[in-house]
Amino acid sequence: MLLREVEYARPASVQEALRLLGANDGARALAGGQTLINVMKARAASPDVLIDLADIGELRGIELGADGTLELGAMTTYTDIINSAEARARPILGEVCNQIADVQVRNRGTIGGNVCSNDPTNHLPPLLVAIGATMTIVGQGGERSVPAAEFFLGVYMTAAGATASPPSRSARRAPASSTLQRHSTVERGLDSQSAASTPCRSS
Numbered sequence: 001m002l003l004r005e006v007e008y009a010r011p012a013s014v015q016e017a018l019r020l021l022g023a024n025d026g027a028r029a030l031a032g033g034q035t036l037i038n039v040m041k042a043r044a045a046s047p048d049v050l051i052d053l054a055d056i057g058e059l060r061g062i063e064l065g066a067d068g069t070l071e072l073g074a075m076t077t078y079t080d081i082i083n084s085a086e087a088r089a090r091p092i093l094g095e096v097c098n099q100i101a102d103v104q105v106r107n108r109g110t111i112g113g114n115v116c117s118n119d120p121t122n123h124l125p126p127l128l129v130a131i132g133a134t135m136t137i138v139g140q141g142g143e144r145s146v147p148a149a150e151f152f153l154g155v156y157m158t159a160a161g162a163t164a165s166p167p168s169r170s171a172r173r174a175p176a177s178s179t180l181q182r183h184s185t186v187e188r189g190l191d192s193q194s195a196a197s198t199p200c201r202s203s
């Protein structure tokens with residue numbers, strides 16, 4: 001099914017993305033599109049404007065600090081994580097990302113989109129809780145950090161706001177959110193064994 005008509009913006013900075021999201025109740029952030037575009041095709045969500053985060057370099061990248069803290073930008077794809085030498089400091093991340101769907105979904109899908117959609121069948125929310133990650137959320141009022149255990153508020157709801165409902169849900173327009181999830185941070189401490197019992201969706 002084709003998408004209904006929708007406006008599209010491709011800001012180059014987080015500040016510009018926040019301005020655009022805040023300026024229109026019907027605006028929605030677009031990351032890899034692997035959930036959002038499908039939900040739009042099914043007419044279960046109907047944003048007026050898509051704010052594509054693809055050109056925002058500050059949302060990408062994987063950094064391993066000298067103290068062992070790993071920081072993952074929200075627009076980092078599953079393939080980026082699988083291929084990253086830095087991310088191997090927490091091998092469970094690449095191992096789990098490698099189980100997600102197929103190559104196309106892994107090449108397009110992002111850690112930010114995965115956690116912000118908070119679909120109960122997604123792999124990353126329980127993993128990030130299990131390894132004690134912290135999410136950084138940015139809005140026009142500034143930035144705050146939230147432990148993963150407090151970030152996931154309920155099905156399709158997070159501390160970064162409600163996201164697209166899946167086709168089976170009735171809401172066509174979720175409440176607008178003018179915040180973005182900027183990055184996830186995992187401190188040194190837990191190894192892959194401690195997270196090995198994280199529930200995963202079998203496909």
Ligand SMILES: Cc1cc2nc3c(=O)[nH]c(=O)nc-3n(C[C@H](O)[C@H](O)[C@H](O)COP(=O)(O)OP(=O)(O)OC[C@H]3O[C@@H](n4cnc5c(N)ncnc54)[C@H](O)[C@@H]3O)c2cc1C
Binds near residue numbers: 053203
């Ligand atoms: C065929 C198929 C199979 C799949 N199988 C699996 C699977 O086995 N396991 C799994 O975990 N997932 C699976 N998925 C989902 C996939 O991982 C998606 O990529 C993911 O759920 C959403 O990531 P995205 O980058 O595509 O986000 P998008 O679809 O672009 O966005 C999803 C939602 O998050 C919001 N959002 C995105 N980024 C941000 C941000 N930085 N800040 C605030 N809000 C944001 C968007 O506004 C939107 O509401 C599958 C998808 C498909 C199509």
